[in-house]
Amino acid sequence: MAKRRIGILFGGKSGEHEVSLMSATSVIRAIDKERYDIVMIGITQQGQWLLYEGDVEALIPGGWQQKAEQDLRDQPDRYSLCVLGSGPNTLKDLIDFALPILHGPNGEDGTVQGLLELLDIPYGGCGVLGAATAMDKITAKRLFAQEGLRQAEHIVLSSRDFLQADESRSKDNKHDAASHARDGGIEQRIETIIKRVGRELGWPVFVKPSNMGSSVGITKVRDASGLGEALLEAARYDDRLLIERGIHCRELETGVLGNDELTLAGIGEILPAAEYYDYKSKYFDEASKICIPADISEEKKQELHDMAQRAYRALGCDGYARVDFLMDRDTNELYISEINAIPGFTHASMFPLLCMDIGMTYPEIIERIVELGYERYHAKNNRENRHAQK
Structure with missing residues (x-):
């Protein structure tokens, strides 16, 4: 029996390009080469x-790109790649199954998933809907609210709420913080936002771009003096912004695998070296620690797993995802934070470690993700065939 050809998609245009390279390296090392090309x-x-x-x-060091470009120049007939269409050297011709290991916009947000749907290529991870809703924090929060899940109080903003008066700015420099800081109109609008935050949320708060992961663009703001800079930083990555009330909390995570029937992974706790689990802490700071299993009561474990399943369903997720929580240190109340449709996949990343906590090996995790991708693909084709026969 011929081995299935698994296309590992890595890199991408987002600010999480480097994270994708790290995750893909671990996946490629671990995947069963006896079963897959x-x-x-x-x-x-x-x-x-x-x-x-x-x-x-x-x-990881990025040398892959130089070699791939050189190979393409030297042997264009062999290395040319046409993403769309059918025939030789197209994506459809080269792979049987796609495994996107892409983090952030243009990879984790439903765009690549939609492309694979159009090409009729089965793939691993969340589908278009789940990937898109999980990637967008504002949309996710609205769906969580409809499901009745407890979450931190927050304010939704558009960058237009404080940048709109600067009509002279071009697309290329629209997020130039220095030029915006000199705009008196912006200062007035930020002052209005500061008053609203103080009135509705209090301090500290976290300012986040809606459509970004790995804590990219997120700033913890302790008081009114830091809000303007934090808003401009978040606006570098997205026009839709979120200001979230800071909670004195523990950071807990679990994993979910499944389409119809769900498997719940273990529960872990992040012990960041920094004040919160920012981009540097996640991927480059060895002082940050992970505690698996998390030291919480059985009652809280059950509550967290129940909330994780409800959140996963609410966003239309399938395949697999990591679900993040905050637990108030004073009240022990659990708050849903977010879902990561393509979580970090290095050997030190939380998602694979949580799956290992329930007895899965790293290769078995990948194998299960592939199985779930094919399961969804065949279920969709069966539905379409039944509809066509009517």
Whole structure:
């Protein structure tokens, strides 16, 4: 029986490009080579899709791109890649199944998933709906609220609420914090937002871009003096922003695998070296610790798992995802934080470690994700065939 060709998609145009390279390296090392042929497909920060046949160890330092581009110049007939269409050297021709290991916009947000749907290529992870809703924090919070899940109080803003008067700004410099700081109109509008935050949320707060992951663009603001800079920082990444009340909390996470029937992974706690689990703490600070299993009561474990399932369903997730929580240190109340449709996948990342906590090996986690992707693909085709026969 011929081995299935698994296309590992890595890189991408988002601010989480480096994280994707780290995750993909771990996945490629661990995947069962007896069952699958690996096709490495890198997406550059400029959005170019490239076939890569070099050493997996070159992914993290970025050397993969130089080699892939050189191979394409030297042997265009072999290394050219046409993403759309059918026939030789198209994505549809080269792979049987896609495993997107892409973090952030243009990869984790339903865009690549939609492309794979159009190409009729089965893939692992959340579908278009689940990926899109999980990626967008504001949309996710609205769906969580409809489900009745407890979450931190928050305010939703648009960058237009404080940048709208600067009509001279071009698309290229619209998020230039220095130029905006000199705009007196912006200062007045930020002052209005400061008053609203003080009135509705209090301090501290977290300012976040709605459509970004890995804590990119997030700032903890302790008092009114830091809010303006934090808003401008978040606006570098998205026009839709979230200001969330800070909770004196523990950070807990669990994993979910499944389409119809769900498997719940273990529960872990993040012990960040920094004041909160920011981008640096997640991927580069060895002083940050992970505690698995988390030291919480059986009652709280059950409550957290119940909330995780409800959140997963509310966002339309399938395949797999990581679900993040906050637990108030004073009241022990649990708050849903967010869902990550393509969580970090390094050997030190929380999601695979949580799955290992329930007895799965790293290769078995990948195998299960592939199985779930095919399960969804066949279920969709069966529905479409039944509809066509009517």
